[in-house]
Amino acid sequence: xxxxxxxxxxxxxxxxxxxxxxxxxxxxxxxxxxxxxxxxxxxxxxxxxxxxxxxxxxxxxxxxxxxxxxxxxxxxxxxxxxxxxxxxxxxxxxxxxxxxxxxxxxxxxxxxxxxxxxxxxxxxxxxxxxxxxxxxxxxxxxxxxxxxxxxxxxxxxxxxxxxxxxxxxxxxxxxxxxxxxxxxxxxxxxxxxxxxxxxxxxxxxxxxxxxxxxxxxxxxxxxxxxxxxxxxxxxxxxxxxxxxxxxxxxxxxxxxxxxxxxxxxxxxxxxxxxxxxxxxxxxxxxxxxxxxxxxxxxxxxxxxxxxxxxxxxxxxxxxx
Ligand code: NAD
Ligand code: UDP
Numbered sequence: 001x002x003x004x005x006x007x008x009x010x011x012x013x014x015x016x017x018x019x020x021x022x023x024x025x026x027x028x029x030x031x032x033x034x035x036x037x038x039x040x041x042x043x044x045x046x047x048x049x050x051x052x053x054x055x056x057x058x059x060x061x062x063x064x065x066x067x068x069x070x071x072x073x074x075x076x077x078x079x080x081x082x083x084x085x086x087x088x089x090x091x092x093x094x095x096x097x098x099x100x101x102x103x104x105x106x107x108x109x110x111x112x113x114x115x116x117x118x119x120x121x122x123x124x125x126x127x128x129x130x131x132x133x134x135x136x137x138x139x140x141x142x143x144x145x146x147x148x149x150x151x152x153x154x155x156x157x158x159x160x161x162x163x164x165x166x167x168x169x170x171x172x173x174x175x176x177x178x179x180x181x182x183x184x185x186x187x188x189x190x191x192x193x194x195x196x197x198x199x200x201x202x203x204x205x206x207x208x209x210x211x212x213x214x215x216x217x218x219x220x221x222x223x224x225x226x227x228x229x230x231x232x233x234x235x236x237x238x239x240x241x242x243x244x245x246x247x248x249x250x251x252x253x254x255x256x257x258x259x260x261x262x263x264x265x266x267x268x269x270x271x272x273x274x275x276x277x278x279x280x281x282x283x284x285x286x287x288x289x290x291x292x293x294x295x296x297x298x299x300x301x302x303x304x305x306x307x308x309x310x311x312x313x314x315x316x317x318x319x320x
Contacts, residue, residue, distance in 0.1 A: 007072035009036030057094035078183030084142035091146030171236025175214030176302035203265030205244030213295035
């Protein structure tokens with residue numbers, strides 16, 4: 001198949017491309033390199049089955065493809081809040097353009113949505129029927145509401161234009177290739193610990209997240225894309241940790257002498273987050289296999305390697 005991956009030079013997109021190329025598909029990577037980089041896909045650049053297009057999805061594009069994995073959008077609060085209007089445009093105009101392309105060429109369309117559609121949830125754990133608690137005018141809204149509208153667009157194209165959609169709601173995912181300046185919690189703590197700097201816990205660290213390792217997530221993507229189920233489906237690891245527990249785990253693993261500093265909690269920071277993965281288990285026969293300690297070891301090894309070599313190109317660690 002010929003498969004388009006938007007945001008393919010980013011953290012998750014590049015791991016997905018590795019998986020698709022290894023399976024023998026033709027892959028087109030489309031990216032504006034806002035948070036992505038060529039190093040992530042360097043190993044495929046000379047492969048005749050691979051194409052790289054520098055393009056911003058807020059502009060339409062004409063391509064012939066069988067499937068579209070639509071991942072283009074900055075995912076870290078630091079990066080999506082840097083230019084919030086652009087984040088809205090990417091989610092709304094960008095998704096509209098990609099759905100228009102899917103409609104024209106009759107491609108199956110996969111939307112990378114997010115647990116952020118549940119906002120600061122008052123249902124725990126979060127199941128797919130929960131409609132969420134998002135502040136529409138807050139600092140996170142450009143992303144949360146942007147993704148909610150992206151889901152709306154996907155379902156309207158599905159009902160109105162018969163576009164063959166799949167929608168995944170991704171919970172916090174980490175792993176090799178996250179940028180050193182990504183700004184999300186796992187990469188921040190690892191980089192801080194490796195540099196001997198204090199780990200920055202926002203608030204008192206009692207807020208929780210559930211962390212999924214990248215290879216588990218990509219397996220979930222592939223299963224959903226190739227199933228008959230439209231979604232939305234939660235994909236994430238139900239192992240739930242406080243942010244302070246995460247800081248202690250990274251500190252103990254990397255640099256037991258590191259201090260932990262407490263800094264102000266950003267506004268609208270969700271208190272708790274854990275996926276209900278009943279749907280993924282029953283409909284896709286998917287569940288995560290890499291638990292936090294193991295995933296952190298693989299991720300720390302990758303950051304250590306990159307920070308020593310100062311290169312961004314690495315392969316996802318594997319357990320076998
Ligand atoms: P990332 O920032 O590493 O990757 C995003 C990619 O999209 C980058 O390569 C970036 O350059 C590209 N991009 C951004 N705006 C673009 C535009 N207008 N045109 C073309 N390319 C553009 O983030 P990631 O963690 O790999 O996330 C990928 C997708 O998964 C995003 O849609 C994100 O919302 C979703 N997601 C990720 C997580 C997670 O924990 N990693 C959680 C929930 C949802
Ligand atoms: N966080 C933190 N220190 C950091 C970065 C993030 O304590 O250096 C906290 C943040 O306030 C949030 C959690 O870690 O409660 C997860 O943040 P992240 O930006 O990774 O993802 P999101 O909030 O979008 O789930």
